[in-house]
Every structure is written in structure tokens, then in C-alpha cells.
Amino acid sequence: xxxxxxxxxxxxxxxxxxxxxxxxxxxxxxxxxxxxxxxxxxxxxxxxxxxxxxxxxxxxxxxxxxxxxxxxxxxxxxxxxxxxxxxxxxxxxxxxxxxxxxxxxxxxxxxxxxxxxxxxxxxxxxxxxxxxxxxxxxxxxxxxxxxxxxxxxxxxxxxxxxxxxxxxxxxxxxxxxxxxxxxxxxxxxxxxxxxxxxxxxxxxxxxxxxxxxxxxxxxxxxxxxxxxxxxxxxxxxxxxxxxxxxxxxxxxxxxxxxxxxxxxxxxxxxxxxxxxxxxxxxxxxxxxxxxxxxxxxxxxxxxxxxxxxxxxxxxxxxxxxxxxxxxxxxxxxxxxxxxxxxxxxxxxxxxxxxxxxxxxxxxxxxxxxxxxxxxxxxxxxxxxxxxxxxxxxxxxxxxxxxxxxxxxxxxxxxxxxxxxxxxxxxxxxxxxxxxxxxxxxxxxxxxxxxxxxxxxxxxxxxxxxxxxxxxxxxxxxxxxxxxxxxxxxxxxxxxxxxxxxxxxxxxxxxxxxxxxxxxxxxxxxxxxxxxxxxxxxxxxxxxxxxxxxxxxxxxxxxxxxxxxxxxxxxxxxxxxxxxxxxxxxxxxxxxxxxxxxxxxxxxxxxxxxxxxxxxxxxxxxxxxxxxxxxxxxxxxxxxxxxxxxxxxxxxxxxxxxxxxxxxxxxxxxxxxxxx
Numbered sequence: 001x002x003x004x005x006x007x008x009x010x011x012x013x014x015x016x017x018x019x020x021x022x023x024x025x026x027x028x029x030x031x032x033x034x035x036x037x038x039x040x041x042x043x044x045x046x047x048x049x050x051x052x053x054x055x056x057x058x059x060x061x062x063x064x065x066x067x068x069x070x071x072x073x074x075x076x077x078x079x080x081x082x083x084x085x086x087x088x089x090x091x092x093x094x095x096x097x098x099x100x101x102x103x104x105x106x107x108x109x110x111x112x113x114x115x116x117x118x119x120x121x122x123x124x125x126x127x128x129x130x131x132x133x134x135x136x137x138x139x140x141x142x143x144x145x146x147x148x149x150x151x152x153x154x155x156x157x158x159x160x161x162x163x164x165x166x167x168x169x170x171x172x173x174x175x176x177x178x179x180x181x182x183x184x185x186x187x188x189x190x191x192x193x194x195x196x197x198x199x200x201x202x203x204x205x206x207x208x209x210x211x212x213x214x215x216x217x218x219x220x221x222x223x224x225x226x227x228x229x230x231x232x233x234x235x236x237x238x239x240x241x242x243x244x245x246x247x248x249x250x251x252x253x254x255x256x257x258x259x260x261x262x263x264x265x266x267x268x269x270x271x272x273x274x275x276x277x278x279x280x281x282x283x284x285x286x287x288x289x290x291x292x293x294x295x296x297x298x299x300x301x302x303x304x305x306x307x308x309x310x311x312x313x314x315x316x317x318x319x320x321x322x323x324x325x326x327x328x329x330x331x332x333x334x335x336x337x338x339x340x341x342x343x344x345x346x347x348x349x350x351x352x353x354x355x356x357x358x359x360x361x362x363x364x365x366x367x368x369x370x371x372x373x374x375x376x377x378x379x380x381x382x383x384x385x386x387x388x389x390x391x392x393x394x395x396x397x398x399x400x401x402x403x404x405x406x407x408x409x410x411x412x413x414x415x416x417x418x419x420x421x422x423x424x425x426x427x428x429x430x431x432x433x434x435x436x437x438x439x440x441x442x443x444x445x446x447x448x449x450x451x452x453x454x455x456x457x458x459x460x461x462x463x464x465x466x467x468x469x470x471x472x473x474x475x476x477x478x479x480x481x482x483x484x485x486x487x488x489x490x491x492x493x494x495x496x497x498x499x500x501x502x503x504x505x506x507x508x509x510x511x512x513x514x515x516x517x518x519x520x521x522x523x524x525x526x527x528x529x530x531x532x533x534x535x536x537x538x539x540x541x542x543x544x545x546x547x548x549x550x551x552x553x554x555x556x557x558x559x560x561x562x563x564x565x566x567x568x569x570x571x572x573x574x575x576x577x578x579x580x581x582x583x584x585x586x587x588x589x590x591x592x593x594x595x596x597x598x599x600x601x602x603x604x605x606x607x608x609x610x611x612x613x614x615x616x617x618x619x620x621x622x623x624x625x626x627x628x629x630x631x632x633x634x635x636x637x638x639x640x641x642x643x644x645x646x647x648x649x650x651x652x653x654x655x656x657x658x659x660x661x662x663x664x665x666x667x668x669x670x671x672x673x674x675x
Contacts, residue, residue: 193223200234209241229265232257236271240278247281266297270306273299277306280313301332308338312345320345321354336367340374347381356382356390363397375404383413388421395426399433408439412448419451424460427452441471447479454482459500462515466504469512477550480518487522494522498535505542513539513548520551524558532558533565549578556587563595582617585609589623593630602630606638618650625660628652632664 196215203211212234219225236253239245250272257264264272269292276285289307292299299307304327311320324342327334339358346355355378362370375398382390391414398404406414411430418427427449434441446468453461461483468475487493497519505511516539523532536555539547552573559566566588573580585608592605605627612619619627624642631639639661644651 191218193219193225196223197230200230204234204237207237207240209238209244212238227260229257229262229268232262233268233271236268236275239275240271242278245275245279247276247279247284250275250279251284264291266292269297270300270303273303273306273310277309277313280310282314282316285310304332305335305338309341312341315345315349317345317349317351317354336362336369336371340371343374343378347378350381350385352378352382352385352387352390356387356393360393372398372404376406379404379406379414380410383410383417386417386420388417388423391417392423392426395429400429406433408434408437412445415445415448415452419448422452422454422456424449424452424457441473443468443473443476443479446473446475450479451482455486458483458486458497459504462497462500462504462511463509465515466509466511469510475512475514477514477517480514483518484521484525487518488525491526491528494519494526494528494531497522501542510545511543513543513545513551516543517548517551517554521554521557524554529558529562547576547578549573549581549584552578553581553583553587556584556591559591560594563591563601566591566595582612582619585612585617586619586623589619589627593626599634602634605630618644621652624652625656628657628660629664632660635665 200215239250272288308320308323342358343355379394415430450461450464465475520532520535555569588608589605592601628639628642642652643654
């Protein structure tokens with residue numbers, strides 16, 4: 001590019017990254033300009049006395065303007081243009097890319113006309129001549145300002161235009177939409193006031209805060225228009241932006257309108273309510289509603305929606321529900337998104353009854369396009385809170401009909417809810433959904449399903465135990481707790497359960513031992529040990545696999561006062577080659593201590609204890625305490641073998657043994673050297 005004339009003003013065309021357009025910049029060229037343009041700057045130091053100014057180069061490449069005397073090419077690019085206000089005649093050099101030039105020729109012509117009409121004229125302050133720059137300040141914030149006013153505080157409130165008045169400086173005046181014709185500097189000179197007001201109406205309708213503030217800045221600051229009700233209403237709506245709005249700013253605008261003698265009309269009240277729906281302020285909302293009532297203004301449908309949303313944001317759910325009901329009684333159509341917001345907020349605070357009522361109302365009134373997210377969220381939160389009615393309603397309406405495929409975690413929550421309320425149909429459907437996705441059922445799936453079947457379907461519960469054994473998931477003693485809790489309610493229920501077991505066994509179902517053990521446990525709970533022993537004797541007719549360690553542990557529990565029966569069962573256990581566990585030894589110790597009072601019974605208890613310790617097991621704390629008390633009563637110094645380790649993990653703590661010795665030792669321990 002040929003060098004520019006030195007030491008004179010020149011008009012440059014640069015690509016502005018903030019407005020995404022080409023913009024004209026009038027600068028004073030240095031004495032020794034660079035002959036070529038590379039890197040980020042057009043000039044090495046466009047203004048040596050102000051280091052804040054940086055001219056940025058961005059793709060597509062910028063167009064450059066030079067003097068007519070430097071080159072005679074392309075004199076017809078702006079044919080017929082009359083230059084006014086530029087210090088020197090200028091001319092645009094076409095870039096190598098002809099397609100870009102062809103696409104932007106008309107736009108360039110309009111930009112030239114707007115930028116070259118009055119380059120040094122400020123419509124707000126006609127007595128002051130200011131040259132505008134695109135600057136980048138040290139904080140990296142791009143703005144349209146002169147070097148003298150960079151960093152001035154912002155004032156969002158409108159003021160009277162004039163040479164001595166405070167000029168409003170709106171937050172972030174740049175607008176980045178390519179369809180928006182208004183740009184910084186002198187480019188707005190070609191737009192009429194009517195076009196600006198049309199743009200203001202479109203911005204209000206779209207809720208674009210930045211566009212509203214930009215248009216108001218052009219009208220008030222650039223054109224010197226006196227603020228009226230329209231401008232204040234638009235500025236109120238600009239505060240509805242979630243990022244840039246504020247209820248404090250709204251209160252300041254209302255106070256300024258009162259100072260200027262501008263009364264709020266219905267549109268202004270609705271604008272304030274719209275802002276308060278985004279930035280809630282309970283006091284200001286009550287004030288606006290009270291003034292509306294006193295001035296006999298009627299709220300529109302959109303206004304009622306804004307009031308309810310503001311109450312929801314304030315977490316005033318009761319007031320929001322009351323307002324919603326009053327609006328429904330007036331036959332005002334409620335938008336679906338407001339119902340969705342109600343359901344989300346109610347689910348967040350655990351009010352699933354109200355959320356379910358709203359959803360039922362929508363379904364019963366024929367609303368078809370309810371968001372799938374609403375159904376999913378209600379199912380998730382209701383199942384986690386074990387709310388049966390809401391869970392069942394959503395499951396039947398969406399999952400059962402194939403519209404919703406919940407995750408495995410939600411299915412487990414639904415299964416737990418069904419188990420808690422005994423809804424075996426819902427539980428069975430959950431297992432069906434899990435089975436369709438080829439998920440392997442674990443022990444907790446079967447246990448929860450069994451709990452759902454009790455007490456309504458005892459036969460199915462016993463059949464489920466057989467299915468668990470055949471599926472390779474043998475039931476544990478914890479699996480039969482729902483059955484036991486039901487059988488202990490009446491002494492007649494164990495007989496009913498035994499008859500059901502025999503009927504299921506006749507259907508060639510291989511019942512596991514745990515199914516028989518729970519019946520034996522129920523007989524022992526009701527004090528019917530003889531009937532429990534009879535069930536043990538006929539166990540092989542019901543359970544082909546025979547008795548298990550759990551069977552004998554259950555029987556030992558009923559032999560507290562019948563040591564001879566316990567010894568018989570122990571011999572049966574040895575003959576059947578069934579390995580004992582820690583609970584077996586523990587209950588045999590208790591049988592020896594409580595079933596007999598002689599020294600031989602006491603020694604049998606110690607022999608079981610020594611055998612238990614050789615295996616590496618410890619008795620339960622209660623059993624060890626009973627054995628320690630018997631040692632004190634017998635004066636047996638082996639009591640100290642019951643003392644646990646220094647951490648108290650196994651055995652009886654030393655403090656407990658010391659207390660037992662002080663209370664129960666026959667010689668108080670001193671003569672025996674125990675203290």
C-alpha cells in the first residue's frame with residue numbers, strides 16, 4: 001500500500017470486532033508512518049501521547065482509505081459523492097478479493113455518507129468538537145469513547161439533554177447482531193427518528209436489553225430527544241435482562257419519573273412487573289399491585305403470569321398457588337410453561353401432592369403436549385421421596401405406555417416405593433422394564449419385590465423364594481424378614497404359611513431352606529417350640545436340600561431352657577456334616593449358661609468358648625457379658641480371658657469387666673488378686 005501523507009488527518013476504514021462491521025476512524029498520521037500494514041496495528045504509534053489507543057486488524061481484511069494524490073485508481077467507486085467535513089479528499093482502495101467488494105459496495109457507500117457528513121459535530125454538545133475513536137483500554141474492555149472520557153462511571157438513568165446536563169452512559173452500548181443497522185460514532189446520522197422508534201419497539205418485543213439501551217443512547221445522547229414516557233418504559237423493560245437488570249435500578253427510574261412529573265400508566269406497571277418476575281422484590285411488587293388496584297388498572301394475562309413467576313422466584317409457593325387458583329376461576333388461560341415451572345418448584349420442596357394435582361388438572365383438561373422433562377422430573381423426585389400416588393400416576397401414564405424409559409436408578413426408587421406400599425403390580429412392572437433391557441437381577445431386586453408381595457400375596461412370596469434359588473441368587477435370612485414380620489402378627493399365621501409351603505412343594509417347586517426357616521422362626525416367636533421341632537423333622541419333604549446352618553441356629557434360639565434338646569440338635573448337625581458358624585457357638589454358650597445351673601454346664605460353656613476362640617471368633621458382647629457374670633459368681637479367674645484388646649474391638653472392655661467384678665465377685669476380688 002502506498003504511504004499516507006505525513007502529519008495530516010486521514011480517514012481509515014477498520015474492521016470493528018465489537019460491532020462486527022467496517023467503521024471509519026479519523027486519526028492523525030505520524031511523521032514516519034509504516035509503508036506496509038502487518039500484525040495487529042495499522043500504524044506503529046497512531047497517537048504517541050495516548051497509549052490506550054490500539055487499532056485492531058481482524059479477518060476479513062480491512063479496507064484502507066488514502067489520499068487522492070497518492071493514486072488515481074478507482075476514482076469511480078464512490079461516483080457522485082460530495083465530500084463534506086473531511087480534512088483531505090479520500091479514496092478507497094479495493095482489496096484483492098472482488099467478491100467481498102461486490103457484496104459490501106452498497107453498504108460501504110452508506111457508511112461513507114454517514115461518516116463523512118459531519119465528522120466533528122456532537123448533537124448533544126454542539127459547542128464542543130470531539131474526535132471519536134475505537135479504543136481498547138488496559139482492562140481489555142472495548143468501547144466507543146474519546147481518550148478523555150475512558151473509564152468514566154456509568155449512569156443508567158435518563159437525564160435531560162443539553163450542553164450542561166448529565167449525559168446517560170448505558171451499560172455495554174455495543175450491539176453484536178448483524179441485522180442491527182445502528183453502529184457507533186457517526187453511522188447513526190443516516191437513520192431517522194421513526195426508524196429508531198421502530199427498532200425500539202422491536203427490541204422491546206424481543207426483550208433485547210442491549211438493543212434497547214443502544215437505541216435510547218442514540219435518541220437521547222446523539223439526537224438530543226427529551227425523555228418521555230416511551231423512553232422510560234423502554235428503559236424499564238431493559239432491566240428485565242437477567243444479567244444487566246436490577247430492581248434497584250427500576251426503583252430509581254420510577255423516582256426519576258415522579259421527579260419529572262411523568263405518571264406511570266398501565267404499560268409501565270406491566271413493565272415493572274415483568275422486571276420483578278426476573279429480579280424479585282416483594283416490597284416493590286406489593287407496591288405496584290396496590291397502585292394498580294387504587295388506579296383501577298386491570299392486569300393483562302401476561303401481567304398475571306409475571307406476578308405468579310415473581311412469587312415463585314420468591315419461594316412464596318402458597319401465595320403463588322392461591323393466585324393461580326384465582327386466575328383459573330376467572331377463566332384466564334394459563335400458559336403451559338407456567339404450569340411446568342409450578343411443578344418444578346413444588347417438586348424441589350417436596351410438595352408432590354400439589355405437583356400431582358396440577359399435572360392431573362392438565363391431563364384431565366385434555367392438554368397433550370406436556371413436556372417430557374416434567375414427567376421425568378416428577379417421577380424422579382416422587383420415587384426418591386416414596387410418594388406412591390405421584391409415582392404410580394407417572395408410571396402408568398408414561399412408562400407403562402412406552403413414552404418414557406427411566407434409568408435403572410429411578411426404577412430402583414420406584415421398586416422401593418412399591419415395596420413400601422405393598423403395590424406388587426407396580427413392582428412387577430418395574431422388574432419387567434428392567435428385564436427388557438437385559439439387566440441381571442440381583443439379591444436386592446428380589447428382596448424388594450418380595451416385600452411388595454407381602455402380605456397380600458404370601459403364596460407368590462414363597463414362590464419368589466423358589467425362583468431366587470433357581471436363578472442362582474440364594475435367599476439369605478434378610479430376604480425373609482418381610483414374611484417373618486407378617487407371620488408374627490398372629491399365632492395362627494405360621495400354620496397357614498406351612499400349608500402354603502406344602503402346596504407349593506407339591507407343584508414340584510424346590511423350596512430353599514430359608515422358606516422353612518422363617519416358619520420355624522415364627523413358631524418359636526409365638527412360643528410353639530414343639531411345632532417348630534415337628535417342622536424340622538418333616539423338612540426334607542418340603543426342602544430337598546435339607547437343613548442348613550441357619551436352620552439349626554434358629555432352633556438353638558428356642559432351646560434356652562432345654563439343653564438336652566440343644567445337644568441332640570448339635571449331634572444332628574455334626575452327623576449331617578453341617579459346618580457351624582460364630583452364631584452357632586454363641587447360642588450354644590447361652591444354652592449351657594441359661595439351660596443349666598451346675599458346674600458341668602458352666603464348663604461346657606467354657607469349652608464352647610475355647611473352641612470358638614481357636615477358630616478366631618468372638619461371642620457377641622451380650623453373650624460375653626453373661627459369661628463374665630457367671631465367672632464372678634463362680635469365683636473363676638478366667639474372667640480376664642474375656643477382656644478384649646486395647647482398642648476394645650473384640651471381647652469385653654476392661655472397664656466393663658472391672659465393674660462386673662466390683663459388683664458380683666464373691667470375695668470382692670481383693671483376696672483373689674483381681675484388683
